[in-house]
Amino acid sequence: MNIVVCIKRVPATDSRIKPDDGGRAIDSSQIEWIISPYDEIAMEAALQLKEAAGEGEVTVVSLGPAESTKELRTCLAMGADKAVLLTDADAASRDATSTATVLADAIRGLNPDVVLCGSRAIDRDQGQVGLLLAAKLDMPCATEIRKLEMVDGKAVIERPGGSGTTETWELTTPAVLTCAKGLNEPRYASLKGIMKAKKKPIDQQDVDPGAGSLEVRSLELPAPRPEGQIVGEGPDAVGELVRLLREEAKVL
């Protein structure tokens, strides 16, 4: 069974975000980078699929700058067998379509049975690449999966259907699945895994995704929220709070 996982390197949650001098991207000089959390969930799902099948190969793929080898090593340490880095110094600026195009080009040749990625990346938070990738690979796709099982070569998944429903879908493979919180708890790399990872191959390929058809005009900090007020202490403050919500905020 061939499983491909797509991961993205993103700024850590508590990073200080500010525009760079160009005013169209963030200043990445002080950023600490991590694997986008939903991609870690995808990575864990891949390892569990391999374990359940008792055989198979997990290849982790990423579009990123050369430094992304760090994130790929972490995935290899978790248990992935091979890694592919599509090297692009400007990876962070690529739009979803350009990203999906280069990922698809690399993934096609890997002949996957299942392609897993996070439902969205926590930097741009759009949730498009999984579906765009599926379109380019001409594979069925289910997003936001919270449960996954292979049954007779088909991927059986559960996902939220909106309004409190849970949908169960059966997809023919190869298929693209995007992973949501609740699917699993990603494992930590063991010391043994970290040592093994040093010997696993990272295939680095230079790519040029091109400019794409979307252009960022500006990246700005949001206007600061106006200063709030402590209305009072304890239950005695409730009356005043309700009055303010009704008369000032006009939300009641």
Add this chain to the structure above:
Amino acid sequence: MAGEILVFVEHIDGAVKRPSLESLTAAAQLAAARGTTAVAVVAGPGAADAAAELGRHGAASVTSLEVELSDPTALAAAIAGVVSDSSPAALLMAHTAVGMNIGPRVAGELGLPMVSDCIALSDDGGTLVARRPVYAGKALVSVTSNASTLIASLRPNAVMAAEAPAAGDLSAGAVAAPTRGLGALLKDIVQAASEKIELTEAGTVVSGGRGLKGPEGFAMIEELADALGAAVGASRAVVDAGWRPHTEQVGQTGKTVSPQLYIAVAISGAIQHLAGMRTSNFIVAINKDAEAPIFGVADYGIVGDAFEVVPKLTEAIKGLLAAG
């Protein structure tokens, strides 16, 4: 006619969902700025009943798609067909669970760019500009496209739905959907016991945090939410502890909400939580700790024991709403 603003609209038996009315309002505003019209695209049973409401909110015409709503591939193909045939300047939709599933499929089918989860759409001398939060709302980007059609989804509550009927009579048409190969089969749909208000679409959200000490602490949260017609949210700590389901988590690895009113009860206000609610119109914080970071983003705060404050708040609100 090319250059129109198309809007894919969600409805339940003809009652249009509020986030879709918001997208239609945004479309009508864009259309007015560009000297064109807004066209509503609707699917599923009862679609015809939605026409009047769509007309009131700015649709100049309504196109009904004869397609199975539960199949996102078929729905996306049908919408893509309409886009192909009419070459609109933009296709808009609400950034809901459906919009997130359908929009990128249409984009992928047609090779068109999409900007998701926008908080504003405007026209700048003929160029469409989409504005959206990035990096958990810590920054805002303005994005333009050079493609013939831009697909965009709009964050619920970012735009106020408004009645602004277009000139002329509302025209309507129907389109049969192409049949599609099956790569995915829907096997089952299970409805959760309680039909809750969709968190990301709610006008008001009441959220509880670890300070509630246990799942029983949420009983008063649910009561307050009921009184307000609000959805219930939860912090990550509470979800990780198993007190509330994942679907209620508000925050960076949960849902992002932007309601008119967000009430944070016994939530300290960790950065990851703020990421999921900081763009709410009004934020109320109730917390025992006067130094809790949540008070830094709250418009109104009460420092006190949630177990004392919340029941009193619920009582006051019930009284207020009963008095009318």
